[in-house]
Amino acid sequence: MPQPALNECLECGLLQRCPPLPRGGAARCVRCGSVLRRHRPDSLERTLALTLAGLVLFVIANAFPFLAFRMQGQVTETTLLTGVAELYRGGQWEIALVVLFTSVLAPGLQLLLLLAVLAPLRLARVPRWLPRLFRWMRTLAPWGMMDVFMLGILVAVVKLADMATIVPGTSLFAFAVLILVLAAAQASLDPDLVWSRVALAPAPAPRPGDAHRTCEVCALVTAPGGARDGRCPRCGAALHRRKPESLQRTWALVLAALICYVPANLLPIMTVTSLGRSQSDTIFSGVVFLFSHGMWPLGLVVFVASVFVPLLKLLILVGLLLSVHTRTRWRPRERTRLYRLTEAIGRWSMVDVYVVTILVALVRLGNLASVEAEAGAIFFCAVVVLTMIAAMSFDPRLIWDRLELQHVRDRRAP
Ligand SMILES: [Zn+2]
Ligand SMILES: [Zn+2]
Known part of the structure; x- marks a missing residue:
C-alpha cells in the first residue's frame, strides 16, 4: 500500500x-x-455548476441598473461601475482602482479562471496551462470582496433614507444571489483534488529532517534538488522555506499602515451637499450619525469594521512580530490562532470605502444633493490594503521555528 x-x-x-x-x-x-x-463531496461537479451560475449572475449584475436615487422628482440611475467612474472623474483614481479590482475584476476573473480549470478537469483533461491558471485563481481569492460591498450598500441606503427614495434595480438582486453562489462555490471547491490531477515527474520523496520546501499555493512538499530554478514543479510558484524577508516586510507594512491610520481618522472621508448646505464626514462622525438616528446595530457594525478592526489587526500584528523577535515560548497555538483571525477579518474594514463609492455614484444632483470623496478615504483605503498585505507577508511558522530551535538546544544541553 x-x-x-x-x-x-x-x-x-x-x-x-x-x-x-x-x-x-x-x-x-x-x-x-x-x-x-x-x-468536499462531489467537489468538481458542484463547483463547476456554481461557477456557471455565478458567471450568468455576474453578467446580469454588471449589465443592468443597480440602484436608483430619487429626490424631488429627479432620478439618477447607477450601475455597478458608476461609482468607480465617478471617483476616477473626481480625481480619486487610487480608490477607484481598489474598488474596481475588489468588487468587479477579482470576482469576475476568479469565476472565469475557475471555469477554465474545472471544465477540462470534468472532461478528464489536464491541459499544460491548467496549474498556472489555478494558481492565479487561488492568489486572487482573498481580494474578491463582494460580500463586504453588499454591507456597504446597506449602510449607504440607510444613510440616504431620510434624504431620498432608493429604488433597487435588477442588478442588485443578481448581485445578492451572486454573493451566495460565490461563497458556495468556494466552500465546495477542493483544491487538493484539483492539484492531485496534475501529473508530476517522479522525484525523490522528501524525508523529515531534509531541508525541504513547501509550495505556499499548492502545498506540494519538494525534497532538496527536486525543484528546478527555485519554482514549484507542480504550479510554478516561487519556492521558499519561509516567506521571504517576512519580518522586515511585515514591519514596514504595519508601520506604513499605522502612519496612514492617523489621517484616515482625522481627515474627512466625504463631503455631503444637501440643498446647498455642505457637511464633511469623518469615519467616526459617520458612526455617530448612525447611532444618533437609532440605527445602532448598523452603527455598531460600521464602528467595529472601520475603527476597531483595523487597529486591532495592527496591534495583533505588532504583538506577533515582537513575540517572534523576543523568542517567547508563550502560547504558540493561541498566537497562531490570532494570526488566522487577523487574516479572516481584515477585509471587512473595506466597508467604509464602499459606502463612499456608492454614495458618490448615487448622489449626483449638483447643489440639490451631491457627495464627494475626500482625502481621508484614500488614507483609509491605504490602511485596509496595507494591513491585508502585511498579514499576508507574515509567516506564522516563524512563531514555531523559535520553539523548535529552543527545543533542539535544550536537548543538546547536558
Ligand atoms: Zn505549487
Ligand atoms: Zn500546524
Missing part, C-alpha cells in the same frame, strides 16, 4: 502524513490545530 503523501502545515511548519479522509471529513494539524485538508 502506498504511503500517504507528506503535508507541511503552512501555519506551524510541521511535516505530517495525512490519512485518506472519509467523505466530508477534515484533517487537522496535530500541533497547531489548523485544517490541513478537507474532503
Whole structure:
C-alpha cells in the first residue's frame, strides 16, 4: 500500500502524513490545530455548476441598473461601475482602482479562471496551462470582496433614507444571489483534488529532517534538488522555506499602515451637499450619525469594521512580530490562532470605502444633493490594503521555528 503523501502545515511548519479522509471529513494539524485538508463531496461537479451560475449572475449584475436615487422628482440611475467612474472623474483614481479590482475584476476573473480549470478537469483533461491558471485563481481569492460591498450598500441606503427614495434595480438582486453562489462555490471547491490531477515527474520523496520546501499555493512538499530554478514543479510558484524577508516586510507594512491610520481618522472621508448646505464626514462622525438616528446595530457594525478592526489587526500584528523577535515560548497555538483571525477579518474594514463609492455614484444632483470623496478615504483605503498585505507577508511558522530551535538546544544541553 502506498504511503500517504507528506503535508507541511503552512501555519506551524510541521511535516505530517495525512490519512485518506472519509467523505466530508477534515484533517487537522496535530500541533497547531489548523485544517490541513478537507474532503468536499462531489467537489468538481458542484463547483463547476456554481461557477456557471455565478458567471450568468455576474453578467446580469454588471449589465443592468443597480440602484436608483430619487429626490424631488429627479432620478439618477447607477450601475455597478458608476461609482468607480465617478471617483476616477473626481480625481480619486487610487480608490477607484481598489474598488474596481475588489468588487468587479477579482470576482469576475476568479469565476472565469475557475471555469477554465474545472471544465477540462470534468472532461478528464489536464491541459499544460491548467496549474498556472489555478494558481492565479487561488492568489486572487482573498481580494474578491463582494460580500463586504453588499454591507456597504446597506449602510449607504440607510444613510440616504431620510434624504431620498432608493429604488433597487435588477442588478442588485443578481448581485445578492451572486454573493451566495460565490461563497458556495468556494466552500465546495477542493483544491487538493484539483492539484492531485496534475501529473508530476517522479522525484525523490522528501524525508523529515531534509531541508525541504513547501509550495505556499499548492502545498506540494519538494525534497532538496527536486525543484528546478527555485519554482514549484507542480504550479510554478516561487519556492521558499519561509516567506521571504517576512519580518522586515511585515514591519514596514504595519508601520506604513499605522502612519496612514492617523489621517484616515482625522481627515474627512466625504463631503455631503444637501440643498446647498455642505457637511464633511469623518469615519467616526459617520458612526455617530448612525447611532444618533437609532440605527445602532448598523452603527455598531460600521464602528467595529472601520475603527476597531483595523487597529486591532495592527496591534495583533505588532504583538506577533515582537513575540517572534523576543523568542517567547508563550502560547504558540493561541498566537497562531490570532494570526488566522487577523487574516479572516481584515477585509471587512473595506466597508467604509464602499459606502463612499456608492454614495458618490448615487448622489449626483449638483447643489440639490451631491457627495464627494475626500482625502481621508484614500488614507483609509491605504490602511485596509496595507494591513491585508502585511498579514499576508507574515509567516506564522516563524512563531514555531523559535520553539523548535529552543527545543533542539535544550536537548543538546547536558
Ligand atoms: Zn500546524
Ligand atoms: Zn505549487
